[in-house]
Amino acid sequence: MDGPLVHALSCRLHEILHERRVDRIDVPADRWQANVLLKHCAGQTVRRVYSHGQWLLWDFSHSVSWVFYPLQRWHWSREVPAPDDEASIRAAAAEAHQGAAPPPLSSRPGRRRLLAIALTDGSRIVLSGRPLLLIMPTQNVWRHPHLARLGPDIFDDGFSSAQWAQRLRQAPGKTIARALLDQRIAAGVGNPSKCEILFAARIHPATRVAAIPSPELRQMAEKASALLREASQVALGRSVSTARPRRVHDRAGEPCDVCAAPIMVDRCGGDGHWTWYCRACQAPRREPLLFSEAAGHG
Numbered sequence: 001m002d003g004p005l006v007h008a009l010s011c012r013l014h015e016i017l018h019e020r021r022v023d024r025i026d027v028p029a030d031r032w033q034a035n036v037l038l039k040h041c042a043g044q045t046v047r048r049v050y051s052h053g054q055w056l057l058w059d060f061s062h063s064v065s066w067v068f069y070p071l072q073r074w075h076w077s078r079e080v081p082a083p084d085d086e087a088s089i090r091a092a093a094a095e096a097h098q099g100a101a102p103p104p105l106s107s108r109p110g111r112r113r114l115l116a117i118a119l120t121d122g123s124r125i126v127l128s129g130r131p132l133l134l135i136m137p138t139q140n141v142w143r144h145p146h147l148a149r150l151g152p153d154i155f156d157d158g159f160s161s162a163q164w165a166q167r168l169r170q171a172p173g174k175t176i177a178r179a180l181l182d183q184r185i186a187a188g189v190g191n192p193s194k195c196e197i198l199f200a201a202r203i204h205p206a207t208r209v210a211a212i213p214s215p216e217l218r219q220m221a222e223k224a225s226a227l228l229r230e231a232s233q234v235a236l237g238r239s240v241s242t243a244r245p246r247r248v249h250d251r252a253g254e255p256c257d258v259c260a261a262p263i264m265v266d267r268c269g270g271d272g273h274w275t276w277y278c279r280a281c282q283a284p285r286r287e288p289l290l291f292s293e294a295a296g297h298g
């Protein structure tokens with residue numbers, strides 16, 4: 001999942017859950033070994049939900065954190081009881097307090113419901129899919145090997161585009177496509193964002209970082225920051241921009257908005273992913289020769 005989407009999701013979850021007490025946590029009985037740890041968070045308050053790169057983090061009032069990573073497609077939904085249901089929910093809640101087991105989560109066809117967090121107002125946050133979930137003391141989160149290696153979050157206000165360009169510069173031999181996806185340099189660029197950033201900056205995906213002049217790299221980082229923030233606002237439904245959110249990604253064969261040449265897709269970025277780009281707008285540049293051709297003949 002692309003960083004802007006995880007960031008937007010964390011903003012929305014934080015709005016709903018900030019300082020709210022979790023009434024009950026439902027998990028399918030047979031699926032997660034982490035059930036006991038998860039259920040231990042019932043009765044606690046959610047202090048904060050936030051993202052770092054493609055990771056989603058929940059901090060609870062008893063200094064325990066949940067750390068999620070979307071390995072595949074996941075789906076978060078909020079179920080709000082209809083007014084008619086409220087009485088029955090209260091009855092069910094009363095029953096639960098008297099020791100009756102809560103109804104198990106049912107799996108809808110094609111969608112695995114893994115976790116339902118019931119709040120004291122009867123609404124539920126439901127997670128479907130198969131993410132990675134870590135449960136750990138909050139103080140250990142940034143010592144976990146998966147998280148300790150992450151670079152600064154691209155949405156962190158303290159992380160400037162100049163710093164981003166500087167960090168990219170430290171990987172001169174990488175293609176720019178690979179450097180953008182490297183979460184140790186900066187965390188949060190997924191494959192769709194990578195394609196859009198390179199198109200916006202008119203840089204060919206296979207260009208080595210060393211071949212990009214510093215002012216151009218800084219400009220690319222500035223454009224990238226603006227583009228990612230805009231993508232997150234679009235995901236939240238808060239954007240007023242009328243620009244097409246995706247100008248190259250997943251548009252193979254369609255005409256480029258700028259030059260009308262057909263959009264290409266191949267693996268030229270050398271990053272293990274498909275890259276969509278416009279061969280005309282993002283023409284490959286000549287890498288500087290180590291010796292002039294004249295010298296070679298002389």
Ligand SMILES: [Zn+2]
Binds near residue numbers: 257258278279281
């Ligand atoms: Zn073009």
